[in-house]
Amino acid sequence: MQTVEHIFEKNQTPKPLVLAINAVLEASKEIAFLLQKGAMSGILGSAEQENVQGETQKKLDVISNDLLKDILKACPVVAGIASEEEDLPVPANKDGEFLVIFDPLDGSSNIDINVTVGTIFSILPSNGNDASQESTYLQSGREQLAAGYVLYGPSTLLVMTTGQGVDVFTLDPETQEFVLTESQSTITPTTQEFAINMSNQRFWAESIQNYVGDLLQGEEGKLGKRYNMRWVAAMVAEVHRIINRGGIFMYPWDSREPAKPGKLRLMYEGNPMSMLVEQAGGLSSNGKIAIMDVVPEHIHQRVPVILGSKQEVETALKY
Numbered sequence: 001m002q003t004v005e006h007i008f009e010k011n012q013t014p015k016p017l018v019l020a021i022n023a024v025l026e027a028s029k030e031i032a033f034l035l036q037k038g039a040m041s042g043i044l045g046s047a048e049q050e051n052v053q054g055e056t057q058k059k060l061d062v063i064s065n066d067l068l069k070d071i072l073k074a075c076p077v078v079a080g081i082a083s084e085e086e087d088l089p090v091p092a093n094k095d096g097e098f099l100v101i102f103d104p105l106d107g108s109s110n111i112d113i114n115v116t117v118g119t120i121f122s123i124l125p126s127n128g129n130d131a132s133q134e135s136t137y138l139q140s141g142r143e144q145l146a147a148g149y150v151l152y153g154p155s156t157l158l159v160m161t162t163g164q165g166v167d168v169f170t171l172d173p174e175t176q177e178f179v180l181t182e183s184q185s186t187i188t189p190t191t192q193e194f195a196i197n198m199s200n201q202r203f204w205a206e207s208i209q210n211y212v213g214d215l216l217q218g219e220e221g222k223l224g225k226r227y228n229m230r231w232v233a234a235m236v237a238e239v240h241r242i243i244n245r246g247g248i249f250m251y252p253w254d255s256r257e258p259a260k261p262g263k264l265r266l267m268y269e270g271n272p273m274s275m276l277v278e279q280a281g282g283l284s285s286n287g288k289i290a291i292m293d294v295v296p297e298h299i300h301q302r303v304p305v306i307l308g309s310k311q312e313v314e315t316a317l318k319y
Contacts, residue, residue: 003177008021021160024150061105062085079096079126079131080126081100082099082299089137091130101272103119105119106269122146140292141266142293144272156171157170161276166186168183186280191309194247194250195241195242196252197233239277242282250316252306266291266301267299270294274292274307277307283310285307287306
């Protein structure tokens with residue numbers, strides 16, 4: 001039985017990077033415990049405040065953010081952190097080597113109905129720069145040293161890459177260790193499943209409307225096969241399904257807020273998920289270029305997302 005520590009050793013992951021990842025995992029175990037207790041732990045419902053995105057925060061959004069922030073600030077190799085729930089970067093240790101960027105609880109609207117949520121994380125080099133300055137964090141996704149997510153479902157899973165493929169671990173509730181349960185996951189290049197929020201259809205660009213319209217035509221349409229639609233309203237769940245059995249996930253630009261390029265955040269969601277998808281053999285694009293090639297201009301920048309099975313993403317991009 002191999003644990004995440006065995007895989008770090010096998011891959012010769014640098015010890016400082018291991019410390020930074022383990023700090024994220026320590027916090028995730030506490031989040032998993034609170035979720036398992038549910039209403040008994042007083043975590044359900046709204047915190048009656050908004051985050052920097054203007055979204056109403058759930059109680060566990062705030063709790064998860066504080067857990068990660070406190071544990072990461074105490075980790076000596078972490079120079080600074082950036083969270084989807086924080087207006088500005090938070091400096092940690094001046095001699096730290098890494099910047100840890102995270103969405104503390106993706107899909108938090110699912111908490112109150114006991115449906116899958118998760119923590120997404122990305123680790124960048126600090127390059128000796130001032131971790132209190134936003135400019136230090138504005139690195140493309142290609143600079144990521146590690147990325148992953150912890151999915152809180154019937155079991156708690158860690159899906160992670162350090163640039164040597166994608167491994168899946170399951171949290172053993174008895175030992176509280178993440179145990180390797182799937183090595184070197186790959187995404188099937190073809191698919192018959194797509195995930196998109198159909199309620200926004202009337203707001204999409206014509207090209208996306210045409211592509212989804214052809215998906216819905218099934219065998220009689222241009223694509224010549226029947227597709228099934230899936231939608232969990234949590235990116236961790238959508239990407240996890242794709243890593244397991246293929247698919248395409250889309251959250252494109254729409255006309256409701258024309259100045260915003262998309263709903264999802266480049267640094268907290270787009271980049272780490274894109275690293276995982278590419279490492280598993282899939283593709284990830286903003287519709288024009290690979291998401292990890294986008295140079296960020298600010299830490300809360302948004303991005304359109306099309307990712308998943310390689311051949312299906314290529315088909316979508318032809319539109």
